[in-house]
Amino acid sequence: MENNDLYQPPQAASPHKSTTAMGIVSLVLGVLAIVSSWMPIVNNFSALLGLLGIVFGIIGIVGVVRGKKSGKAIAIAGTALNAVAIVVVLATQSMYGAAIDDALGTSGPSSNDSAASQPAEASQAQHDGSSDQQKYAVSIDDALVTTDYDGNSALVVTFSWTNNSDETVSFASCIYPKCFQNGVQLDSAFVTSGFDSTGYTNELKPGASNSFQLAYKLVDSSVVSVEVAPLWSSGNTLLASADFDVA
Numbered sequence: 001m002e003n004n005d006l007y008q009p010p011q012a013a014s015p016h017k018s019t020t021a022m023g024i025v026s027l028v029l030g031v032l033a034i035v036s037s038w039m040p041i042v043n044n045f046s047a048l049l050g051l052l053g054i055v056f057g058i059i060g061i062v063g064v065v066r067g068k069k070s071g072k073a074i075a076i077a078g079t080a081l082n083a084v085a086i087v088v089v090l091a092t093q094s095m096y097g098a099a100i101d102d103a104l105g106t107s108g109p110s111s112n113d114s115a116a117s118q119p120a121e122a123s124q125a126q127h128d129g130s131s132d133q134q135k136y137a138v139s140i141d142d143a144l145v146t147t148d149y150d151g152n153s154a155l156v157v158t159f160s161w162t163n164n165s166d167e168t169v170s171f172a173s174c175i176y177p178k179c180f181q182n183g184v185q186l187d188s189a190f191v192t193s194g195f196d197s198t199g200y201t202n203e204l205k206p207g208a209s210n211s212f213q214l215a216y217k218l219v220d221s222s223v224v225s226v227e228v229a230p231l232w233s234s235g236n237t238l239l240a241s242a243d244f245d246v247a
Helices: 021-036 042-065 072-104 131-135
Strands: 121-123 136-147 153-163 175-181 209-217 224-230 240-244
Touching: 021 042, 021 072, 042 072, 131 136, 136 224, 136 240, 153 175, 153 224
Parallel strands: none
Antiparallel strands: 121 240, 136 153, 153 209, 175 224, 224 240
């Protein structure tokens, strides 16, 4: 005798849900953002990747919650990784800024410093039609021979500039000064007294002017060439240049 009560019809297989593409994209962006988050300048792009990754991650999580996709763990991991990357970017930029301020110092000129001789050749480079020349007026005013914290010779250079653009910017964010001896670029020097570098990172509103000093390690007593160029220029445009005899 057949027992129909024991018969169970086969259950229909549930449709396969695809893994959320937004979650995968979020995870990939998170990996890229966290790897580059500690690199100066580059980590500005990392922060953008992190923001995009968080948006994609949230979209992926919503899709999984609504039952349309699978892969909730991937979407959550991507969102968290991007959030961590943004935190690392903010922390490293703050750390680098504080390190630069500490290295350059904030005190005024020392009476024990000897003045370098007047520039052997000084020229405020002019380039007709240059948009950077129109935006920023830069001059190299003076140079002082002093010593760094190890007692080695260093050169403190005084710069002045005027922000003629229509944006509030700092010298450090748009202009790059360099010093050369024997054709080789000099490293920055850590000088605890004898210069005031605060104006290097201070922002100026349009039309405002400021001056500051930066220190460089001297390798010998040969002539020092100072050049100032736009930070993001792809050519050889100079905003100012000068040569100083430090012998």
